[in-house]
Amino acid sequence: EEQAGRQWVVLDGDVDPEWVENLNSLLDDNRLLTLPNGERISLPPSCRIIFEVEDLQHATLATISRCGMVWFGDNTLSLPQLLDRALVCVRGGLQPSAWVNVSALPELELESFCASAIEPFLKPDELMEQAIQHAAELEHVMPFCRQRALAA
Template sequence: MRAVKTVISAAGNLKRENPDMNELICLRAIQDVNVPKFLQDDLKLFNGIVSDLFPTIKEKPIDYGTLEESIRNVCAKKNLKDVDGYITKCIQLYETTVVRHGLMLVGPSGSGKTKVSVLQVSVTYVLNPKSITMGQLYGEFDLLTHEWTDGILSSLIRGGAASMDEEKKWYMFDGPVDAVWIENMNTVLDDNKKLCLSSGEIIKLRDVQDLAVASPATVSRCGMVYLESSILGLTPFTECWLKKVPEPLKPYSEQLNVLFTRFLQVNGKTA
């Protein structure tokens, strides 16, 4: 039901933006919600199913205009290679935020998860939930004094909820998903957007790598964006690194690039 609701929400947004659009709205909504979480091999099967469901519709390339231009400009400022597949993932992340307030960036190391997430310009709080206890994360009672001590996340969300500005706040858990801490986030990720603490307090949010241990209840609440290392490959990493090498090494940049290509690239693939 959450998946159906998300597709309907996406279709509603598209209809409001394009009142004269026909059944293409349904197709666009299904694609916007599902394509970001598919692997390259899955996309072939998905496109085959979609072509059977909508045989008469011919899609036109979507022009993201200012959004794509802005992403490429930010890439240039941050010394990142604006690979087309990477830009597509950035756009997919944006589209997912339109219909979901809880997101998961999934994929192997080197696929660009961190850099995709930093392209958003807003207030971001980054923490590793596996580096602290559940009490330090969400808050806990002292067993001796029965006094409540706030956790890091509860303090951050309380401050964000009380903030009067309209700037979007991002609470980023940068680390592996754990069955313990993620289950406590279910009420936040749900449509009611409430963090329920063991003290009995409920904080309402303002309206503005590996998932093996995450339950279907959690995954269904999140918008998923999957990044594959094949999208980037090795070349963007070497090109960006060579631009920032120390001054004494710059005369040898071309030689270093040749060595990277010779020893780390095999038939166009990373060794």
């Protein structure tokens, strides 16, 4: 039985034509995944697929034409917004206090302590912003991404 609400499948990384072409029938209106053995699996109406990619360099027109796109430029989220989000993650995420398990309290206290210790460095024009700006000026094997640099 199908659960209420939406279900999401998130594919993070390059859209490689070798494997994504097999998903084209899934992305069509018929929403069928055809396996190599010929078996077909239907995607429930409540399920959505998201491709989170850096660029469309490896995507084919057949795949692109089957997808809606949302593009976030480098300036969509400011560096202070990204740093604020990083601080929220260090503090233990965005879970309501009703979800907190009593046995997890020592861990939450540690997360709060760590967040308090690094918070001064995440303020505008402080160490982290300067480090990210400096890193952006260096040569990279992959295209520079502030979110990825911050996560590292």
